[in-house]
Amino acid sequence: MDASFDDDGIPIQTGEVVPSTGEVADEHTFKILVATDNHLGYCDNNPARESDSFDTFEEILKLAVDNDVDFVLLGGDLFHENKPRPNVLRKTTELLQKYCLGSKPVSFQYVGNPERDFPNADEPEVNYYNPNINIALPVFTIHGNHDDPIGHTKTSAVDHLAAAKLVNHFGQWDNLNNIEVSPVLLTKGETKLALYGLGHLKDDRLNRLMHDKKITFIGPEEDRKAWFNLFVLHQNRVKHGPKNYIPENYVPGYMDLVVWGHEHECRIHQELAEGLVNTYICQPGSSVATSLCHGEAVEKHVALLKINRRMFRIEKLKLQTVRPFVMRDITAKEILERCPKNAGPKERSRHMEKYMENLVTSLIQDADDLLTGHPKQPTIPLVRVRVFHDDVEDTFNPIRFSQKFVDKVANDDIIMFKKTPVKREDGAEIDAHEIGVLMMQHDEDDLEGHVETIVENYFTQARNKGETNSLLEVLSERGLSEAVKSAVDKEDYQAISVVVESQIEKVIEYLIKKNVTEDSVEDELEEFRQRRNNMSDQEKKEVDEMLSQRKPKKTKPSNGGSDGEESFENGNNEDGDSPIEVLDDEDDAPSTSRSRGARGASRARGATRGRGRGRGKNAASDDTSPPAPSSRGRGRASASGSRSKNAKETSSRGKSLVQTTLTARRSPRKASQAMVFDDSD
Structure with a gap:
């Protein structure tokens, strides 16, 4: 595309010659407000921050009305949770009704196929064509990884709004092997807009599909x-692994502009896609900070996109209601330079704490410069300081430190201590800025949605180090990691038990087919494990399909529990199995465990989660779950409480072998004890 500039110096991109004046005729110009990653409901359990996402989303809708746009385009993660709380749905519905309903006529036409574009609706149609509701401001949105479809019906939280005719949910897919992406066709005067959308898929899967040319753009x-x-998509743009991102040159070269969701850093102005000649990328970023990292500290904007025939222009609109956020990286070495060389650990720690107190006070003052004067902008800022240290003695209690700023800082995790990375290969010192950049590649606060990588790395490292007590014998690393990811990212607390039961059944079928004996069971198990590891991609695909297509079981909250937790009734779960017995590490006294996922659910709800990110130790407990990556050791549980259907149908000799297979044979305790997740802090 050739580039020209309008009277304000704003670049205009075009695929044909631009008139020298740069003027466009309104009757042929689409005006679109573009935003992504609104994360409505983020911190809804924190009274101080529960309104942040809604206040900014209301500002976005008001900007759309004030700028008289044709429609709003959202790039996924409208909601922060896969199953938003009723209060979150209510607030969202009220805002959309307030700004999207009215008597103003819609000035563009839909000329597509509604059954193809909106397949999840009972009566597919673009909402502003419905005669029973007056839509003045249409909203088009894809789903992200936080509000992606679940269950065999593949229903997203966004579909609740679509069913109420408040938004148009497009970019849906139903076949994970071959995906067809067809555009929503819109026209305004002589301008024809083909709006392609692709709702979130797991990055490695989409990467593979694109590489294998199994995605067809119609x-x-x-x-x-x-x-x-x-084209609108919601995927990793930054490389987090060999396939855990989407290379920019995988986008079809005939796309004129790509709206890239999921990445929270605001890079609003168009950038030429790497490896492509005529394709530009606009990355609006999030409208609310969901993790305390450098990308979130960049000023937040939305885009006012104008399209006229084959030309487009992007104007960035700064958001005025965003909570101020300041961040600083520093090394302990810098702080301790003025501390006496012969100072003891306590004196050094006090010096560090005093220095940090002055630094945080200074950052709070810096945050005042980010205040816009908007009446709905929070005035208490978010503050994060990352301290890189070589010696743990050069630290102090960050929780106690944060208590000094309870009424001055909105977050209670101001200080984050990080072990200093090794020096560069040339042996040169690394300053705080370079350390921060290096840590961006591995920092749990900056990575998105890779709890599965944490789980896999835990077992891989254990195998490489020969730590036999930390290895899996029955379950697979890939299957377990995907189940943990689903439990953490989507709060699908049945995922682990579903995957575990499925894998146990496969192991049992294999052992019975091999007609193993007690002497050969371990060798056969090892052979089966190696065969499964060699087919890890195929197994991942099977786990993905099983979790996405299954119909979730109905759950009931336990007494005093949070929504979504399963509870036992009359001592049994829904399958009729008895609760498992958990043996305490201290006295081996059996005690009844909570139902599947209940403990993980209550802990996960209390955790602050970033963009699809999670902690392995928050994974749901299960009666047959393997050890999780935890620094607090492992508990033990009896495997007798859960038996697969296939095991019950075997002979008594087969049952004995299966029982032997499922035990933690390396444990010095009873041979019938299997490993479970440890929920201790």
């Missing part, structure tokens, strides 16, 4: 060059 039937091609 263009308009008429000349594709007559249409402005706009």
Whole structure:
């Protein structure tokens, strides 16, 4: 595309010659407000921050009305949770009704196929064509990883709003092997807009599908060059692993502009896609900070996109209601330079704490410069200081420290201590800025949605170090990691038990087929494990399909528990099995465990979660779960409480072998004890 500039110096990108004046005719110009990652409901259990996401989302809708846009385009993660609380749904519905309903006529036409574009609706249609509801401001949105479809019906929280005719949910898919992406076709005067959308998929899966050319983009039937091609997706843009991202050059080269959701750093102005000639990327970023990292500290904007025939222009609109956020990286070495060389650990720690107190006070003052004067902007800032140290003695209690700023800082985790990375290969010192950049690649506060990598790395490292007590014998690392990810990211607390039961059944079927004996069971198990590891990609695909297509069981909250936790009734769960017995590490006294996922659910709800990110130790407990990556050791549980259907149908000799298979044979305790997650702090 050739580049030209309007009277304000704003670049105009075009696929054809731009008139020298840069003027466009309103009757042919689409005006679109573009935003992504609104995360409505984030921190809804924190009275001080529960309104942040809603206040900014209301500002976005008001900007759309004030700028008289044709429609709002959202790039996924409208909601922060897969199953938003009723209060979150109510607030969202009220805001959409307030700003999207009205008598103003919609000035553009929909000329697509509603059954193809909105397949999840009982009566597919674009909402502003419905005669029973007056839509003045249409909203088009895809789903993200936080509000992605679940269950065999593949229903997203966004579909609740679509059913109420408040939004148009497009970019849905139903076949994970071959995906067809067809555009929503819109016209305004002589401008033809082909709006492509692809709701979130797991990055490695989408990476593989794109690489294998199993994603088909279906263009308009008429000349594709007559249409402005706009593509919206919600994936990793930053490389987090060999396949845990989407390379920019995987996007079809005929796309004129890509709206890239999921990445929270605001990079609003168009950037030429790497490896492509005529494709530009707009990354609006999030409208609310969900993790305390450098990317979230960048000023937040939304885009006012104007499209006229084959030209487009992006104007950035700064958001005025965002809570101020300041962040600083520093090394302990810098802080201790003025501390006496012969000072003891306590004196050094006091010096560190005093220095940090002055630094945080200074950062709070810096945050005042970020205040816009908007009446709904919070005035108490978010503050994060990352301290990189070489010696743990050069630290102090960060929780106690944060108590000094209870009424001055909105978050209670101001200080984060990090072990200083090794020096560069040339042996040169690394300053705080370089350390911060290096840690961006591995910091749990900056990574997105890779709890599965944490789990896999835990077992891989244990195998490499020969730590036999930390290895899996029956379950697979890939299957377990995907189940933990689903439990943490989507709060699907049945995922672990579903995957565990499925894998146990496969092991049992294999052992019975092999007609193993007590002497050969371990060798056969090892052979089966190696075969399964060699087919890890195929297994991951099977786990993905099993979790996405299954129908979740109905759950009931236990007494005093939070929504979504399962509870036992009359001593049994829904399958009729008895609660498992957990043996305490101290006295081996059996005690009844909570139902599947209940403990993990209550802990996960209390944790502050970033963008699809989680902690392995928050994974749901299960009666047959393997050890999780935890620094607090492992508990033990009896395996007798849960038996698969296949095991019950075997002979008594087969049952004995299965029981032997499922035991933690390396434990010095009873041979019938299997490993479970430890929920201790």
